[in-house]
Structures are given as C-alpha cells and as structure tokens.
Amino acid sequence: MEMIPADSLFAWACTRGIVLDPRYQPPQCLVYGAASNEPRWWDVPRQSDEVHRFIAHLLAGLGPWTECYVWRRGGTWVNDHPPRNRLEEARQLVAMGPPVPDGFAGALKYPAEELGLLAGRVTSQVLSGFCVSDDLFVLPDDGNHIVHTDHHGVVHVSSLDPAAIDRLIEHMARGGYPLPAELLDWTFKRPGWMK
Secondary structure, eight states: OEEEEHHHHHHHHHHTTEEEOTTSOSSOOEEESSOOOOOEEEEOOSSHHHHHHHHHHHHHTTOSOSEEEEEEEEEEOOOSSOOSSHHHHHHHHHHHOSOOOTTOEEEEEEEGGGHHHHHHHHHHHHHHOOSGGGOEEEEETTOOOEEEEETTTEEEEEOSOHHHHHHHHHHHHHTTOOOOSSOSSTTSOOOTTOO
C-alpha cells in the first residue's frame, strides 16, 4: 500500500473522466464527469463474517487491474481505532496493511498483489461505517469502474462501459451475489434496472 496525495489522485482521476460530484457540497462523491450508465448496487451481506468474502469477490470482478486507489469521502482519513498494543498492530497490518496516519488527506494505492489487504481495508470500513464521511471510493487504475461503499449498507458500482457492468453483474451472480430485487429501505429510489 502506498499513500498518494489528493492532488496526485485527482490528476490521475481527471485522465479517466472521474471528478468530484459538482451537484453537492463537500464531502462529495466521486463520479464520472460524462454521463455514465445507471449505477448498480449490491446489498452488503447481513452476516459480518460474509462481508470480507463479498468485498473480495467484488474487487476481483473489477479486473483486470494492476492498482486500485481508495479514497475516503471528504478526502481525509481518520484513525478511529488505533491499535492499543503490538498484537493489535500486527493483526491490523496483516488484515489491511499499514495504518493510515490520522488526518492524512489523499488516497491509498494498492497493487493487485495486495487484493487481500485492499479487501480487508474496505471490509473494515464497511463494517464500521455509519455516516457519509465513512463512505469509500475504490478506483481501479483502468478507470472502468467507480465503487462506492455506502453507509446505508450497499455497495454502488458505476461504469462508462455497459459491457464492464454486465461482466461484473454476471461475476457477482456466479459468486452468489445477484443484484437485489427490492429496495433496501425508503431512502432508495427504484432504478430502471430493478423490475
């Protein structure tokens, strides 16, 4: 894992057509500047021990990619749960890589070889996130997908390429994670793809 300053992330993102959502005030989402297909979403499994498998499967389905960027909504990382001892520090290192310094403004970059650590970082945030600033955005280096982990208990995926979304939908279904057939709760609007 490598820490990337925010200006470097946005310089890269701009080359892929990815921008801060101009419709909203901070903390903003990352979106495609051009019109993308309607985002799909998957409900995060209710069983916490299944969440890591779900996240790892989703990330593997975004490929092929060589690096993924992870950006926390708002851009600043908060170290809410620093390790209390060497054992906790070692567990955290094995699960998701080195700790991110409190207040770091930027993104984390994981090479494909660290898929397990990337999945651990995202899983940790999904399990503990409860507000907008806890949302994460995962951006594969090919720019074909924007993954948005949402504090409402879903993971959204956008793409400019309809074939890329179709491949991901098939990949997720093969892993036992079909698109939802019903809205998670009243805060969601029924999308066109949900019949």
